[in-house]
Amino acid sequence: MTTQARFPAMSRLLHWLMAAMIVAMLFIGVGMAASVSARYELLVAIHRPLGIAIFVLCVIRIVNRFINPPPELPDTVPSLQRFTAKASHVVLYALMFIMPLVGWGMLSAARYPIVLYGPLRLPPILPHDLTLYAWLRDLHTGLAYLFFATILAHFGAALFHGLIRRDGVLESMAS
Amino acid sequence: MKPFWFGAGPASDAGVIVRLAAIGAVMLSVAAAFADVGGWFSPARLTQDRMMAAFQDANGTHAGFRRNHAKGVCVTGWFESSGQAAALSKAAVFRPGRVPVVGRFALAGGMPFQTDAPAKVRSMALRFLVPGGEEWRTGMNNIPVFPVNSARGFYEQLLASSPDPATGKPDPARMKAFLAAHPETVRALALIKQREVTSGFANSTFNSLNAFRFVDAAGASVPVRWSTVPVQPSATDSAEPSAAGDKNYLFDDLIAQIAQHPQQWRLIVTIGQADDQTNDATLPWPAGRRQVDAGTVTIDRASSEDGGRCTAVNYDPLVLPSGIEPSDDPLLSARSAAYARSFTLRAEEEHEKPLSAVTVQEVKAGGNS
Numbered sequence: 001m002t003t004q005a006r007f008p009a010m011s012r013l014l015h016w017l018m019a020a021m022i023v024a025m026l027f028i029g030v031g032m033a034a035s036v037s038a039r040y041e042l043l044v045a046i047h048r049p050l051g052i053a054i055f056v057l058c059v060i061r062i063v064n065r066f067i068n069p070p071p072e073l074p075d076t077v078p079s080l081q082r083f084t085a086k087a088s089h090v091v092l093y094a095l096m097f098i099m100p101l102v103g104w105g106m107l108s109a110a111r112y113p114i115v116l117y118g119p120l121r122l123p124p125i126l127p128h129d130l131t132l133y134a135w136l137r138d139l140h141t142g143l144a145y146l147f148f149a150t151i152l153a154h155f156g157a158a159l160f161h162g163l164i165r166r167d168g169v170l171e172s173m174a175s
Numbered sequence: 176m177k178p179f180w181f182g183a184g185p186a187s188d189a190g191v192i193v194r195l196a197a198i199g200a201v202m203l204s205v206a207a208a209f210a211d212v213g214g215w216f217s218p219a220r221l222t223q224d225r226m227m228a229a230f231q232d233a234n235g236t237h238a239g240f241r242r243n244h245a246k247g248v249c250v251t252g253w254f255e256s257s258g259q260a261a262a263l264s265k266a267a268v269f270r271p272g273r274v275p276v277v278g279r280f281a282l283a284g285g286m287p288f289q290t291d292a293p294a295k296v297r298s299m300a301l302r303f304l305v306p307g308g309e310e311w312r313t314g315m316n317n318i319p320v321f322p323v324n325s326a327r328g329f330y331e332q333l334l335a336s337s338p339d340p341a342t343g344k345p346d347p348a349r350m351k352a353f354l355a356a357h358p359e360t361v362r363a364l365a366l367i368k369q370r371e372v373t374s375g376f377a378n379s380t381f382n383s384l385n386a387f388r389f390v391d392a393a394g395a396s397v398p399v400r401w402s403t404v405p406v407q408p409s410a411t412d413s414a415e416p417s418a419a420g421d422k423n424y425l426f427d428d429l430i431a432q433i434a435q436h437p438q439q440w441r442l443i444v445t446i447g448q449a450d451d452q453t454n455d456a457t458l459p460w461p462a463g464r465r466q467v468d469a470g471t472v473t474i475d476r477a478s479s480e481d482g483g484r485c486t487a488v489n490y491d492p493l494v495l496p497s498g499i500e501p502s503d504d505p506l507l508s509a510r511s512a513a514y515a516r517s518f519t520l521r522a523e524e525e526h527e528k529p530l531s532a533v534t535v536q537e538v539k540a541g542g543n544s
Contacts, residue, residue: 026209027208027209027212030209030212030213031212031213032512033213033223034212034213034214034220034222034223034224035222035223035512036221036222036223036226036326036508036509036512036513037221037326037505037508037509038503038505038508038509039508040508040509040511040512041493041501041507041508041511044493044511110487110489110518110522111487111488112489112491112494113309113310113494118497119309119496119497121309128487129487130486130487130521130522130525131522131525131526133487133519133522134519134522134523134525137519137522137523138523148209152202152205152206155201155202155205156198156199156201156202159198159201159202160198163194163197163198164191164194164195164198
């Protein structure tokens with residue numbers, strides 16, 4: 001096995017914390033959009049503050065990435081895989097930054113109160129506009145499916161590194 | 176030279192296939208779990224989409240309109256709190272003072288061009304715009320109890336009342352079967368039938384039907400239901416002159432009455448006792464429960480939905496300020512979910528929406544179309 005540098009501890013903490021939150025968020029989202037049961041209310045009540053928490057952590061994570069740069073991929077990784085890895089990470093970062101903003105924006109355009117917890121609410125960030133809401137609502141769904149697919153690919157690639165290539169890339173984050 | 180794609184890894188060929196298959200299986204399982212949560216594998220599960228499809232079966236397609244309570248007008252005014260409910264709920268709306276209100280009067284049902292008739296269920300929706308504070312939205316009906324007590328019951332009632340494709344009319348056998356399976360609906364419909372039907376919106380009492388909880392500053396909570404009770408004198412339906420041949424007579428009367436002078440309702444909060452059921456909207460609470468007069472709603476302006484201030488508002492019953500909490504009534508979650516999907520659909524269809532039944536001209540003409 002090649003010696004592969006590990007991600008810094010702060011990066012690993014942020015990665016795994018956000019991984020759990022984002023995966024939970026995607027499952028809650030797809031579940032609540034299909035539900036008329038008593039669970040709907042609870043799922044929505046979790047979805048809003050969890051989304052905002054992901055946004056805050058995402059900003060921290062971007063700052064952390066500059067302070068603690070990730071280790072380079074091993075030289076043995078072929079160039080197309082290297083490009084795909086880089087591109088998928090750009091997509092993941094973009095989505096974890098944009099998705100909460102689209103959610104916040106669409107609730108704003110619909111003039112739903114953006115309730116975090118109890119009396120704690122966020123102000124609207126967009127004008128009250130049905131057409132804008134419709135556009136953002138569809139975008140929110142579309143990006144959610146893209147996010148899920150990208151995370152699934154990222155997960156598969158990590159397993160590929162760990163089980164097939166055995167190049168220490170999985171361990172650089174997972175150990 | 177570095178390999179371009181699948182380079183020779185350190186793994187042996189024999190194990191690679193097995194391990195690749197394992198990776199594929201894990202990824203498929205995650206994707207399947209996601210699809211399962213989304214309802215793809217459970218055609219019997221009642222989802223928002225299936226609820227919307229049932230509305231379409233029952234009412235036809237009406238692009239851009241609310242899926243239920245489709246025919247309506249917007250109104251504005253204010254709520255003057257008496258301060259009397261402030262001891263029961265910490266919500267700012269109940270402190271003495273005045274709060275602007277954006278409301279909507281409507282007829283139940285998904286047909287935006289239905290003809291007004293005395294027995295059709297009337298609704299009043301209100302949005303209390305507490306300055307710098309938390310909003311409260313409520314939708315109320317002029318019936319004493321709700322005909323069903325679950326989302327499934329509502330869905331089955333919709334299906335049972337949908338026109339049969341063969342005859343174009345609802346099949347009485349389906350409604351009979353529905354009622355046989357839902358004794359709570361039979362009991363509720365009997366109470367609904369007994370209600371006093373007044374001459375119009377302005378002298379109707381509107382009820383929250385669902386129970387909620389008021390929470391005071393100390394955190395103590397009581398079950399409540401609320402009603403808007405008209406200050407205008409009650410008059411039972413007496414075919415007024417405007418009623419003859421006017422498809423919108425209920426709305427036109429309301430518009431004319433508001434134009435004459437502001438119309439008022441008292442917001443009456445009924446406080447339930449510990450053993451009063453809060454999870455079944457088909458059951459009335461016993462008479463004689465304590466009531467608090469929380470204040471007066473004054474409506475001084477009506478406008479068409481086209482360009483009106485209520486149009487881009489979803490009167491979601493779960494938009495509540497702290498101090499008002501949902502009860503354990505499953506209909507609250509169901510209404511919230513269904514309203515949200517209806518709101519999204521009509522927002523998407525906004526550009527195809529025809530003019531509403533009650534037009535801008537009709538309101539300008541003082542409601543006398």
